Amino acid sequence: MPKTSVDPPGRRAPRRREGAFGTTMADVGREAGVSAQTVSRALRDPDSVTPETLRLIQEAVRKTNYVQNFAASHLASNRSMMVAAIIPTISASVFAETIQGLADALSPQGYQIFLGGSDYRLDREEALVRSFLGRRPDGFFVVGTRHTRPAAALLRRAGIPVVEGWEWSAQPIDMLVGFSNRAAIARVVAHLVEHGRRRLVFAGVLRPGDPRAAERRDGFVEAVAARFPDETPRLAIVDGSPLAMHTGVEVLELARRRFPDADALVFSSDLIASGALLACQRLGIRVPDDLAITGFGNYEIAAELTPALTTIAVPTRRIGSEAGRLLVAAMRGETVAQGRVDVGFELMVRESS
Amino acid sequence: MPKTSVDPPGRRAPRRREGAFGTTMADVGREAGVSAQTVSRALRDPDSVTPETLRLIQEAVRKTNYVQNFAASHLASNRSMMVAAIIPTISASVFAETIQGLADALSPQGYQIFLGGSDYRLDREEALVRSFLGRRPDGFFVVGTRHTRPAAALLRRAGIPVVEGWEWSAQPIDMLVGFSNRAAIARVVAHLVEHGRRRLVFAGVLRPGDPRAAERRDGFVEAVAARFPDETPRLAIVDGSPLAMHTGVEVLELARRRFPDADALVFSSDLIASGALLACQRLGIRVPDDLAITGFGNYEIAAELTPALTTIAVPTRRIGSEAGRLLVAAMRGETVAQGRVDVGFELMVRESS
DNA sequence: CTGTTAGCGCATTCAT
DNA sequence: ATGAATGCGCTAACAG
Numbered sequence: 008m009p010k011t012s013v014d015p016p017g018r019r020a021p022r023r024r025e026g027a028f029g030t031t032m033a034d035v036g037r038e039a040g041v042s043a044q045t046v047s048r049a050l051r052d053p054d055s056v057t058p059e060t061l062r063l064i065q066e067a068v069r070k071t072n073y074v075q076n077f078a079a080s081h082l083a084s085n086r087s088m089m090v091a092a093i094i095p096t097i098s099a100s101v102f103a104e105t106i107q108g109l110a111d112a113l114s115p116q117g118y119q120i121f122l123g124g125s126d127y128r129l130d131r132e133e134a135l136v137r138s139f140l141g142r143r144p145d146g147f148f149v150v151g152t153r154h155t156r157p158a159a160a161l162l163r164r165a166g167i168p169v170v171e172g173w174e175w176s177a178q179p180i181d182m183l184v185g186f187s188n189r190a191a192i193a194r195v196v197a198h199l200v201e202h203g204r205r206r207l208v209f210a211g212v213l214r215p216g217d218p219r220a221a222e223r224r225d226g227f228v229e230a231v232a233a234r235f236p237d238e239t240p241r242l243a244i245v246d247g248s249p250l251a252m253h254t255g256v257e258v259l260e261l262a263r264r265r266f267p268d269a270d271a272l273v274f275s276s277d278l279i280a281s282g283a284l285l286a287c288q289r290l291g292i293r294v295p296d297d298l299a300i301t302g303f304g305n306y307e308i309a310a311e312l313t314p315a316l317t318t319i320a321v322p323t324r325r326i327g328s329e330a331g332r333l334l335v336a337a338m339r340g341e342t343v344a345q346g347r348v349d350v351g352f353e354l355m356v357r358e359s360s
Numbered sequence: 361m362p363k364t365s366v367d368p369p370g371r372r373a374p375r376r377r378e379g380a381f382g383t384t385m386a387d388v389g390r391e392a393g394v395s396a397q398t399v400s401r402a403l404r405d406p407d408s409v410t411p412e413t414l415r416l417i418q419e420a421v422r423k424t425n426y427v428q429n430f431a432a433s434h435l436a437s438n439r440s441m442m443v444a445a446i447i448p449t450i451s452a453s454v455f456a457e458t459i460q461g462l463a464d465a466l467s468p469q470g471y472q473i474f475l476g477g478s479d480y481r482l483d484r485e486e487a488l489v490r491s492f493l494g495r496r497p498d499g500f501f502v503v504g505t506r507h508t509r510p511a512a513a514l515l516r517r518a519g520i521p522v523v524e525g526w527e528w529s530a531q532p533i534d535m536l537v538g539f540s541n542r543a544a545i546a547r548v549v550a551h552l553v554e555h556g557r558r559r560l561v562f563a564g565v566l567r568p569g570d571p572r573a574a575e576r577r578d579g580f581v582e583a584v585a586a587r588f589p590d591e592t593p594r595l596a597i598v599d600g601s602p603l604a605m606h607t608g609v610e611v612l613e614l615a616r617r618r619f620p621d622a623d624a625l626v627f628s629s630d631l632i633a634s635g636a637l638l639a640c641q642r643l644g645i646r647v648p649d650d651l652a653i654t655g656f657g658n659y660e661i662a663a664e665l666t667p668a669l670t671t672i673a674v675p676t677r678r679i680g681s682e683a684g685r686l687l688v689a690a691m692r693g694e695t696v697a698q699g700r701v702d703v704g705f706e707l708m709v710r711e712s713s
Numbered sequence: 714c715t716g717t718t719a720g721c722g723c724a725t726t727c728a729t
Numbered sequence: 730a731t732g733a734a735t736g737c738g739c740t741a742a743c744a745g
Binding site for chain 1: 381430450451456463475604634635638660661666
């Protein structure tokens with residue numbers, strides 16, 4: 008091995024990558040006959056170089072199979088072009104829709120999304136926040152406005168735009184895109200009472216990490232108390248069961264056992280409302296004649312059932328796209344005039360009520 | 361401003377980060393009275409430093425609110441601790457389950473997941489592959505074995521473990537975790553024929569980017585041809601409609617119009633089978649007396665319907681966890697003995713057939 | 714429009 | 730067990 012120069016002390020063999028993507032901008036530049044810096048510029052802003060230079064570089068990129076290394080780009084520019092997103096669970100279609108909306112708004116701007124599911128647990132959310140911040144995202148989206156104190160502190164200190172979603176809050180960490188779960192249930196209660204229902208039962212699954220469901224319960228209690236001040240609000244709530252269709256049967260039975268005279272069941276989710284509605288067919292309970300049933304979320308199944316399910320439609324996708332819009336603006340350094348967006352909701356009156 | 365040293369020419373102000381996470385390992389080390397390297401070691405392997413040193417460092421981390429920068433770590437170590445995953449759509453619960461399984465296997469090992477949805481389009485998949493490889497993931501998971509030529513080439517050249525999932529293929533790019541969609545449908549056909557059905561119709565939604573649905577159709581054609589060599593296989597397929605419950609009604613009507621004497625409908629997905637089954641109630645079609653109906657996927661709704669839906673259960677979550685297991689082993693540099701895992705499927709016989 | 718220089722924050726390598 | 734030097738691949742800042 009020829010050694011043409013004397014290495015200074017402490018000099019070692021270079022750590023150059025062996026892998027397939029060992030080619031760097033310098034390699035591309037060498038191939039194209041320009042400097043690495045020009046390659047960098049050409050890739051980020053093609054108009055900043057001569058058309059001829061651009062052509063040479065593009066050709067060199069192709070020839071060398073070059074794939075840009077974003078980690079290095081991130082380190083040098085202090086921009087990761089990533090947005091972190093935390094949702095309660097990946098397998099709930101409503102949150103998946105929100106993420107779809109987020110992606111629709113962010114992808115065209117070149118941002119990638121880092122997704123995590125907290126499994127409805129604030130401690131896991133905190134762990135995710137901590138771990139995600141290590142990747143230095145340029146923005147953060149999180150479902151919910153309730154967080155552990157350290158998680159909120161981390162997000163506040165991160166120095167990046169943060170959007171909370173799916174709820175309404177007086178004191179968001181930064182920006183907010185949501186709606187009032189309370190008001191939505193109040194709307195359901197108003198609808199039922201207007202149609203002659205008198206003995207309403209709130210039927211739901213409540214878990215510690217799901218403040219949105221708790222808000223719906225509170226909204227129910229408030230709305231019923233306002234109309235029937237002398238009555239105790241009727242609640243049929245389970246808290247150990249999963250938020251799934253078959254739990255609807257369980258909640259239905261609980262409600263009927265505890266309140267045999269009920270004439271309307273206000274479910275906290277379409278998922279359990281659907282399970283209950285299908286069970287009613289088997290049990291011979293006539294809906295809406297014997298019992299009105301309402302859901303929440305306007306899931307795909309709601310419109311397909313017989314009778315079709317009355318429910319609250321939430322613009323889940325729009326929550327994501329609005330959040331993305333706000334994040335993009337803020338990440339660009341623009342001052343966001345209105346950082347709180349109420350996307351509202353819509354009562355879908357169908358046959359079940 | 362005191363200037364105690366003469367700057368060499370070309371010297372500029374440092375680019376040190378201003379943001380909240382400006383603290384580096386050097387800052388932590390200074391606070392703890394050790395070098396940055398010791399901090400680095402302590403964070404990665406707490407046993408490699410003195411308990412006392414560890415304590416000092418942990419305290420310093422807390423005091424300075426230090427959050428490790430993974431981008432720098434990645435660049436220096438050439439390990440990103442990320443796995444990229446591409447699925448057809450985020451909002452399909454079956455794929456969400458697979459991702460959940462993947463996360464279950466990878467998170468404990470410290471890997472984070474980069475998720476993308478191709479929207480059932482191979483060109484978008486290629487774009488995602490390209491963009492994801494720029495992040496230099498340590499492993500790659502992708503649903504499907506069909507890819508554009510450049511996408512497959514990129515994955516092959518990437519020099520990282522790749523797992524394809526949800527199908528079966530003779531020539532995977534690298535590793536494979538799936539099952540035979542053909543065999544699954546053949547199993548359904550066998551079941552129906554054994555129970556006296558003679559005029560089977562394949563009812564489905566086919567889209568260019570969904571080879572799994574196409575496999576199911578092909579499996580149907582093969583199985584029927586093997587049993588009734590003289591007949592032309594009956595197909596009721598729509599290709600412009602979304603894969604949604606309400607499309608089931610459309611497919612049902614098409615099948616009945618085209619094959620009025622059909623005695624069994626083999627749907628390509630529980631989603632459309634459920635929509636069709638619910639429509640049958642409204643239309644007065646008795647299931648299974650007039651018509652047997654089968655689905656695919658064993659979605660949550662399948663067991664809740666009346667009659668409950670006969671379907672193929674796919675271990676969706678296990679596809680993800682097995683993929684994660686294989687990736688972890690390969691990323692550790694272990695030689696994976698069996699890189700092809702057939703997770704199989706199960707016929708769930710219920711009331712609808 | 715293009716090249717040069719320095720450094721982003723960390724892990725690796727070697728020395729102690 | 731700990732420290733010092735070096736470079737990962739890229740972009741910012743500046744010079745020409």
